[in-house]
Amino acid sequence: MLEVSGNRRLLVVDDDRKLAGLIRDYLMPMGYEVELRHTGPEGLAEALAFPYEAVILDVMMPGMDGFGVLRELRKKSDVPVLMLTALGDEADRIVGLELGADDYLPKTFSSRELLARLRAVTRRARVRPGNDLPVELCAGALRLCEETHTVVLGEQVLDLTALEFAILTALLKSKGRVKTRERLIEEVSERRFDVYDRSIDVHVSSLRKKLGDDAKNPRFIRTIRGIGYSLHEPEVGDFA
Numbered sequence: 001m002l003e004v005s006g007n008r009r010l011l012v013v014d015d016d017r018k019l020a021g022l023i024r025d026y027l028m029p030m031g032y033e034v035e036l037r038h039t040g041p042e043g044l045a046e047a048l049a050f051p052y053e054a055v056i057l058d059v060m061m062p063g064m065d066g067f068g069v070l071r072e073l074r075k076k077s078d079v080p081v082l083m084l085t086a087l088g089d090e091a092d093r094i095v096g097l098e099l100g101a102d103d104y105l106p107k108t109f110s111s112r113e114l115l116a117r118l119r120a121v122t123r124r125a126r127v128r129p130g131n132d133l134p135v136e137l138c139a140g141a142l143r144l145c146e147e148t149h150t151v152v153l154g155e156q157v158l159d160l161t162a163l164e165f166a167i168l169t170a171l172l173k174s175k176g177r178v179k180t181r182e183r184l185i186e187e188v189s190e191r192r193f194d195v196y197d198r199s200i201d202v203h204v205s206s207l208r209k210k211l212g213d214d215a216k217n218p219r220f221i222r223t224i225r226g227i228g229y230s231l232h233e234p235e236v237g238d239f240a
Helices: 017-030 040-049 066-073 090-099 111-126 162-173 181-189 199-211
Strands: 009-013 033-037 054-058 081-085 103-106 136-139 142-145 150-153 178-180 221-224 228-231
Touching (some): 017 033, 066 090, 142 162, 162 181, 178 181, 181 199, 199 221
Parallel strands (some): 009 054, 054 081
Antiparallel strands (some): 142 150, 178 228
């Protein structure tokens, strides 16, 4: 069984071993540890036996189908569940949602949509009443937690200066959008750092090195010439 610190464990329950393997191979570089089960009873037992951040659950399985697994799971657990199905019928989607599914993703789906929906259901779970888990800012395998002041890339904890941490936080909070150099300076200066126009470039360069980013072909932080910077999800392929 997985021994993973934090809250990054996922369980995939699907009798399609090839698809389950593709999901695992895609999500592991995103910073997740993924366990696979291929029957309903095995998946149910695993979901009840160990803590998971979320369960990705197929509907159409022999023996105990996904609806049966979800029905029994909800008697004892409120773990977020993202259901996968080849069925496109609205009635089937409604059944799953009424049984307690957090979201529904019909096959075939893109890897980006899977990741977006997975993050949405886990984010909603974090803000449920009584759930005081720290909230993380994420981009692929990069995770930042303001509460614990930690940054993790895959399984490696990064040693950032306070200013680098502030810059990365500001960029993650505006993920996918351009942050002008002036606005970035203004935001980190609010945290009592003394920065100026060109020094911000030096700090971003240092941050890139710690992220393993190539300035000419960056995975995370892109330079928008004459404007500033933007932080993006690493490029990934799609499932067919």
